Amino acid sequence: MNIFQKPTAAVVLEDGHVFFGHSVGIEGEVAGELCFNTGMTGYQEIFTDPSYFGQIMVMASVHIGNYGVRFEESESDHIRINGLVCRNFTVKGSRPGKDTELYEFFANSRTVAVSGVDTRALVQHLRDHGAKNAILTTDLTNLKEVKSRAQAIPSMAGMELSSKVTCREAYSLGDEKATYRVAVLDLGVKKNILRCLVERDVFVRVFPMNVSTEEFFSWACDGYLISNGPGDPAAMPQTTAFVQQIIQTGKPVFGICLGHQIIALSQGLETYKMHHGHRGINHPVINTATKKGEITSQNHGFAVKNQSFGPSASLLLTHSHLNDGTVAGLRLSDCPVFSVQYHPEAAPGPHDSRYLFDEFINLLNQHKKDEYNC
Numbered sequence: 001m002n003i004f005q006k007p008t009a010a011v012v013l014e015d016g017h018v019f020f021g022h023s024v025g026i027e028g029e030v031a032g033e034l035c036f037n038t039g040m041t042g043y044q045e046i047f048t049d050p051s052y053f054g055q056i057m058v059m060a061s062v063h064i065g066n067y068g069v070r071f072e073e074s075e076s077d078h079i080r081i082n083g084l085v086c087r088n089f090t091v092k093g094s095r096p097g098k099d100t101e102l103y104e105f106f107a108n109s110r111t112v113a114v115s116g117v118d119t120r121a122l123v124q125h126l127r128d129h130g131a132k133n134a135i136l137t138t139d140l141t142n143l144k145e146v147k148s149r150a151q152a153i154p155s156m157a158g159m160e161l162s163s164k165v166t167c168r169e170a171y172s173l174g175d176e177k178a179t180y181r182v183a184v185l186d187l188g189v190k191k192n193i194l195r196c197l198v199e200r201d202v203f204v205r206v207f208p209m210n211v212s213t214e215e216f217f218s219w220a221c222d223g224y225l226i227s228n229g230p231g232d233p234a235a236m237p238q239t240t241a242f243v244q245q246i247i248q249t250g251k252p253v254f255g256i257c258l259g260h261q262i263i264a265l266s267q268g269l270e271t272y273k274m275h276h277g278h279r280g281i282n283h284p285v286i287n288t289a290t291k292k293g294e295i296t297s298q299n300h301g302f303a304v305k306n307q308s309f310g311p312s313a314s315l316l317l318t319h320s321h322l323n324d325g326t327v328a329g330l331r332l333s334d335c336p337v338f339s340v341q342y343h344p345e346a347a348p349g350p351h352d353s354r355y356l357f358d359e360f361i362n363l364l365n366q367h368k369k370d371e372y373n374c
């Protein structure tokens with residue numbers, strides 16, 4: 001924040017810390033879990049990712065808004081974050097071909113954004129003390145009262161949020177005469193996951209999470225994708241039981257992020273809330289079979305407990321996070337089911353993990369030849 005300018009907005013943390021900044025123009029107050037993303041590019045994809053529903057995002061990257069917005073690059077139809085905290089917010093982006101400014105994008109969805117914040121100090125605080133609930137406000141008249149309201153925000157742990165972002169009705173994408181047909185269980189799916197399937201000759205049908213078993217299983221398909229999404233996976237017992245049924249069909253299943261966590265829960269593993277999560281586009285992962293490293297895009301605040309994997313387990317650890325050893329991927333030993341905690345569809349990248357979509361297609365092919373029995 002420019003020390004000569006008076007603050008016009010504040011980030012008030014549940015632990016009492018206050019970070020001042022400037023409102024970028026949308027007045028109001030929002031509450032949510034405050035977490036940080038270290039990606040140096042891709043702000044539009046982050047803000048429109050349904051997995052961030054309910055969260056206030058602190059961007060470690062210093063320039064936000066500087067290349068505007070192109071609608072075709074959104075991960076869903078509008079902004080999903082509850083609020084934005086950044087260092088510099090550029091009102092007029094300089095990218096040729098932009099459809100609109102980030103400012104307009106925020107104004108249209110009435111999402112509060114605060115700039116001029118010492119984001120380096122704030123990120124360090126969250127990294128040291130963990131993700132915190134917070135209130136973003138442009139009304140600085142009674143911050144004491146805002147602090148006590150910040151303490152009353154419910155924890156992300158135990159919160160089911162997919163029902164807020166899943167589609168209302170089933171819809172299809174791609175060519176109906178494509179070689180493969182995949183049913184997607186939409187827990188908050190990112191558009192690029194669907195694009196990655198369609199460009200591999202897949203006809204996709206996306207179903208809302210509360211779809212009836214009759215409707216879901218009566219759509220003839222070669223395999224299933226369980227999508228990413230917001231909230232705590234442990235708060236989704238019905239979806240977990242449904243995924244168990246999906247696995248029992250014996251068809252190939254691919255889980256991404258929340259989908260990965262739900263698959264793990266359906267097999268008796270547990271999940272837990274992480275200290276401050278993984279959110280960025282340079283997270284190193286090792287593929288335990290090939291021993292190759294992958295640089296991955298990640299966005300999760302929960303993870304699968306590492307304790308139940310072993311050589312004789314029916315679940316095999318396929319990928320491990322190289323920074324902290326957390327579970328990054330798994331597969332079932334006796335069914336064509338695999339999942340990753342990270343984002344192989346990542347846009348703007350990195351693209352190291354795109355091969356996972358090809359592996360899914362290989363499984364679909366194999367399944368077309370001989371049926372598995374789970």
Ligand SMILES: NC(=O)CC[C@H](N)C(=O)O
Pocket residue numbers: 051227228229230231232233256257258259299300301302303
């Ligand atoms: N991107 C995702 O699917 C996130 C999964 C889950 N909501 C988490 O935070 O861990």
